[in-house]
Amino acid sequence: MRAIVVNEWGGPENLVEREIDRPEPGLGEVLVRVHAAGVNPVDWKTRDSGALIAWGEHPIVGWDVSGTVEAVGPGVTVHAPGDEVYGMPNFPRQAGGYAQYVTAPARHFAAKPATLDHVQAAALPLAALTAWQALVDTAGVSAGQRVLVHAAAGGVGHLAVQIAKARGAYVIGTASEGKHALLRELGADEVIDYRTTDFEDAVSDVDIVIDAVGGEYTQRSLKVLKTGGHLVTLPGPDSLPADPQGVHASWVLVEPDLAGLREIAALVEQGLLKPLVDTVLPLEQAARAHEIGEQGRTTGKIVLTVA
Amino acid sequence: MRAIVVNEWGGPENLVEREIDRPEPGLGEVLVRVHAAGVNPVDWKTRDSGALIAWGEHPIVGWDVSGTVEAVGPGVTVHAPGDEVYGMPNFPRQAGGYAQYVTAPARHFAAKPATLDHVQAAALPLAALTAWQALVDTAGVSAGQRVLVHAAAGGVGHLAVQIAKARGAYVIGTASEGKHALLRELGADEVIDYRTTDFEDAVSDVDIVIDAVGGEYTQRSLKVLKTGGHLVTLPGPDSLPADPQGVHASWVLVEPDLAGLREIAALVEQGLLKPLVDTVLPLEQAARAHEIGEQGRTTGKIVLTVA
Numbered sequence: 001m002r003a004i005v006v007n008e009w010g011g012p013e014n015l016v017e018r019e020i021d022r023p024e025p026g027l028g029e030v031l032v033r034v035h036a037a038g039v040n041p042v043d044w045k046t047r048d049s050g051a052l053i054a055w056g057e058h059p060i061v062g063w064d065v066s067g068t069v070e071a072v073g074p075g076v077t078v079h080a081p082g083d084e085v086y087g088m089p090n091f092p093r094q095a096g097g098y099a100q101y102v103t104a105p106a107r108h109f110a111a112k113p114a115t116l117d118h119v120q121a122a123a124l125p126l127a128a129l130t131a132w133q134a135l136v137d138t139a140g141v142s143a144g145q146r147v148l149v150h151a152a153a154g155g156v157g158h159l160a161v162q163i164a165k166a167r168g169a170y171v172i173g174t175a176s177e178g179k180h181a182l183l184r185e186l187g188a189d190e191v192i193d194y195r196t197t198d199f200e201d202a203v204s205d206v207d208i209v210i211d212a213v214g215g216e217y218t219q220r221s222l223k224v225l226k227t228g229g230h231l232v233t234l235p236g237p238d239s240l241p242a243d244p245q246g247v248h249a250s251w252v253l254v255e256p257d258l259a260g261l262r263e264i265a266a267l268v269e270q271g272l273l274k275p276l277v278d279t280v281l282p283l284e285q286a287a288r289a290h291e292i293g294e295q296g297r298t299t300g301k302i303v304l305t306v307a
Numbered sequence: 308m309r310a311i312v313v314n315e316w317g318g319p320e321n322l323v324e325r326e327i328d329r330p331e332p333g334l335g336e337v338l339v340r341v342h343a344a345g346v347n348p349v350d351w352k353t354r355d356s357g358a359l360i361a362w363g364e365h366p367i368v369g370w371d372v373s374g375t376v377e378a379v380g381p382g383v384t385v386h387a388p389g390d391e392v393y394g395m396p397n398f399p400r401q402a403g404g405y406a407q408y409v410t411a412p413a414r415h416f417a418a419k420p421a422t423l424d425h426v427q428a429a430a431l432p433l434a435a436l437t438a439w440q441a442l443v444d445t446a447g448v449s450a451g452q453r454v455l456v457h458a459a460a461g462g463v464g465h466l467a468v469q470i471a472k473a474r475g476a477y478v479i480g481t482a483s484e485g486k487h488a489l490l491r492e493l494g495a496d497e498v499i500d501y502r503t504t505d506f507e508d509a510v511s512d513v514d515i516v517i518d519a520v521g522g523e524y525t526q527r528s529l530k531v532l533k534t535g536g537h538l539v540t541l542p543g544p545d546s547l548p549a550d551p552q553g554v555h556a557s558w559v560l561v562e563p564d565l566a567g568l569r570e571i572a573a574l575v576e577q578g579l580l581k582p583l584v585d586t587v588l589p590l591e592q593a594a595r596a597h598e599i600g601e602q603g604r605t606t607g608k609i610v611l612t613v614a
Contacts, residue, residue, distance in 0.1 A: 027399055028560045074544055075560020077445040092334055107562050138384040237381055253335045253382020255414050259566035 003099035004286040006059040009050040012287040012294075015098075020058050023096070023103040025073035030106045032085060036122035037097040037283070038064025039302040040155065044290045046095075055094045062097025062304075063088050066112055066121035076106045078258070084118075085109040086265075088125040088256050098286055100306055110261035113268035116275075123275035123301035124159075128264045130234060130254040131160040134210055135167070137260075138252055139230035143168025145207035148199070148224060150217055152188060153179035153299055156234060158276055160210045161186045166272040172206070174199050179299065182276075200224050208232070214239050222247060276300025282307065310406035311593040313366040316357040319594040319601075322405075327365050330403070330410040332380035337413045339392060343429035344404040344590070345371025346609040347462065351597045353402075362401045369404025369611075370395050373419055373428035383413045385565070391425075392416040393572075395432040395563050405593055407613055417568035420575035423582075430582035430608035431466075435571045437541060437561040438467040441517055442474070444567075445559055446537035450475025452514035455506070455531060457524055459495060460486035460606055463541060465583055467517045468493045473579040479513070481506050486606065489583075507531050515539070521546050529554060583607025589614065 001022040007014045025031040043061040051059060066086040069079045079085060089096055089104030096102035112121045134156075135141045147164040151157045152173025164171045165187035172190040173183045180191045192199050200223045207229050209221040214235030221231050222241060230248045233240060237251040267273035278298040281289050283306045293302050308329045314321045332338040350368040358366060373393040376386045386392060396403055396411030403409035419428045441463075442448045454471040458464045459480025471478045472494035479497040480490045487498045499506050507530045514536050516528040521542030528538050529548060537555045540547060544558040574580035585605040588596050590613045600609050 028562060075558055077440070077539075077557045077559050105562065107564060133384070232384075250384045251382055252384050255335060255412065257414065257566075258564070 001100040002283070003058065003060050004283060006047050006061060010048065012044070012047070012290040014047065015287040015290065017284060018058065022101050025071055025076075025103045027073055028075050028105055029073040029103045030069050030076060030079050030085075030109060031071040031073075031101055031103050032065060032067045032087075032089070032109065033070045034065050034067045034097065034100060034102055034306045035118035036066045037062045037304045037306060038122040038124070038126065039289050039293055039304060040064060040126050041293065042126070044294055047290065051094070059094070060098050061095045062099075063091045063095045064122050064125045065089055065097045065102055066118040069109075070101065072106065078106050079109060084112040086112040086121040086125055087261060088129060088254070091126065091254065091256055098283060098304065105256070107258040108256040110258050110265060113265040115269050119280055119303045119305060120275050120277060122303050123277050124264060124268075125261065126254060127155045127301065128159045128163075128273070128275070129257060129260050130156050130252065131163050131210070132260050132264060133254055133257070134232040134234065134252045135160060135163055135208065138232050138250060139208040139248075141167050141169055141208055145169045146172065146205060147208045147210065148172045148174070148203055148206045148221070149210045149212075150174050150199075150221070151212040152183050152191070154212055155301055156212045157210070158182075158186055158300065159273065161188050162273045163267065164208075166267055169208075172203050182299065210234070222249070277303055279303070280305060308407035309590070310365065310367055311590060313354050313368060317355065319351070319354070319597040321354065322594040322597065324591060325365065329408050332378055332383075332410045334380055335382050335412055336380040336410045337376050337383060337386050337392070337416060338378040338380075338408055338410050339372060339374045339394075339396070339416065340377045341372050341374045341404065341407060341409055341613045342425035343373045344369045344611045344613060345429040345431070345433065346596050346600055346611060347371060347433050348600065349433070350402075351601055354597065358401070366401070367405050368402045369406075370398045370402045371429050371432050372396055372404045372409055372416075373425040376416075377408065379413065385413050386416060391419040393419040393428040393432055394568060395436060395561070398433065398561065398563055405590060405611065412563070414565040415563040417565050417572060420572040422576050426587055426610045426612060427582050427584060429610050430584050431571060431575075432568065433561060434462045434608070435466045435470075435580070435582070436564060436567050437463050437559065438470050438517070439567045439571060440561055440564070441539040441541065441559045442467060442470055442515065443570075445539050445557060446515040446555075448474050448476055448515055452476045453479065453512060454515045454517065455479045455481070455510055455513045455528070456517045456519075457481050457506075457528070458519040459490050459498070461519055462608055463519045464517070465489075465493055465607065466580065468495050469580045470574065471515075473574055476515075479510050489606065517541070529556070584610055586610070587612060
């Protein structure tokens with residue numbers, strides 16, 4: 001099969017096309033024919049700095065996949081050949097998405113939302129599961145709560161805004177002014193232009209902060225939280241306070257989760273959640289996709305199509 | 308830490324106590340202090356014949372654990388140190404249960420049912436998830452359906468009877484006569500003594516068969532199913548028909564699943580599901596536990612306690 005392999009950890013030029021063996025589904029695994037693979041910041045961070053956990057002979061990044069089940073390994077009953085599925089195979093282990101086929105434990109995939117095509121569906125798993133696990137599984141968002149989302153028009157942010165809204169929260173988003181109309185359309189109740197306003201002067205009494213920025217944003221976010229509130233940061237644990245003084249502060253590492261993927265698909269099918277796709281490129285242009293992604297100027301996701 | 312290691316694949320005498328390094332929780336993992344470890348047939352099958360998937364330096368069996376979270380790795384938010392949890396760590400990969408500590412991805416554990424002690428909770432995960440994934444995730448059991456459970460007083464069977472009953476099904480169980488009173492108490496509507504009656508003469512129009520026996524039972528079970536019904540066999544795929552002729556027939560390989568563990572805990576706390584514990588032994592007597600288990604005369608589970 002064709003795959004984009006990381007030849008050596010480093011810049012985008014290390015993403016090279018190779019013909020490698022098609023994987024076989026093992027015990028409890030599915031083999032998925034990839035139609036589209038979403039691109040995430042963790043892809044280029046991994047490509048640049050190496051894998052978090054030891055990988056095999058052909059390192060392949062890409063944890064966002066939408067495709068068709070080609071075959072199932074022994075013991076798999078939740079999916080069958082021909083099923084259209086989307087998922088986050090193998091995260092945080094060896095990925096496999098930038099290829100014609102990928103294998104993963106069956107519960108890393110769920111039925112693709114019926115109302116989306118493969119390109120749209122491939123934009124969802126990692127970012128939407130991150131937003132879901134931050135808002136629902138970690139912070140326990142409930143109706144009437146005040147939720148502040150940083151980088152609210154970003155990859156995770158635009159989904160966090162919609163999920164919080166679908167759960168009945170009052171949603172405040174930070175973004176540059178050019179994104180404010182979009183955020184209103186996604187359901188944000190208030191928008192703050194971080195270029196002209198310090199958010200901590202404009203908002204207070206927040207129950208949950210979803211922080212996709214990190215660094216000093218994490219520190220500053222502590223000031224706007226109610227006692228007992230939750231700060232969930234996404235980039236990494238480095239900026240978390242050692243003693244958060246009356247609030248909860250945590251870093252969420254997203255996990256594959258069939259139940260979460262099903263909840264997300266249900267929201268999509270109810271019209272409450274839609275992914276934004278910025279750029280679509282063929283698999284062969286994975287290096288170009290990373291270059292675009294690393295410039296940080298996209299609104300919504302970059303997705304690779306796999307022929 | 309103390310652990311029972313499989314010194315060499317083979318008989319129970321190969322289970323030996325060793326002092327080995329305590330594992331460290333990696334990215335997204337929890338470290339659990341094991342208070343009790345359930346014993347399952349897959350434990351002695353693995354000990355006897357070797358692992359399904361390559362294992363590390365110190366092979367440790369045991370996938371049923373109840374204990375306390377000692378520490379969490381980076382990115383874990385679903386559990387915190389001090390939480391009492393139960394789960395099925397790492398199945399079907401390197402187990403780790405027969406030891407003082409085990410690490411696994413956080414979602415392999417859920418909050419322990421509040422109404423159970425650690426010994427009872429350690430009897431549940433693998434058998435109850437198997438029953439749940441067979442009945443609910445694979446066969447989609449619903450109220451009013453007719454469910455036939457083979458070996459209904461066995462490790463998976465007694466839980467399948469209760470779960471099917473809790474979902475509103477009409478439940479028929481096969482077991483020797485001495486177990487009939489127990490099955491009635493667990494909620495079975497009909498019981499069949501397999502020693503005196505061929506079940507296919509006594510029952511028909513079944514929607515779902517849960518077959519924990521395999522072999523000729525799998526073949527004979529096809530005759531009692533309605534068109535469109537589900538046969539779910541548990542021992543392995545060998546006895547599955549190539550062409551099941553109008554019914555669904557599948558082998559379920561149980562998978563770690565936070566959502567399933569939570570559903571099971573909820574049934575327990577509602578008083579609708581209780582595990583049967585036959586024998587409790589200290590970890591040091593793991594070999595004795597396997598000898599007892601392999602004789603196949605227990606009613607309910609064998610559980611090891613870990614000091």
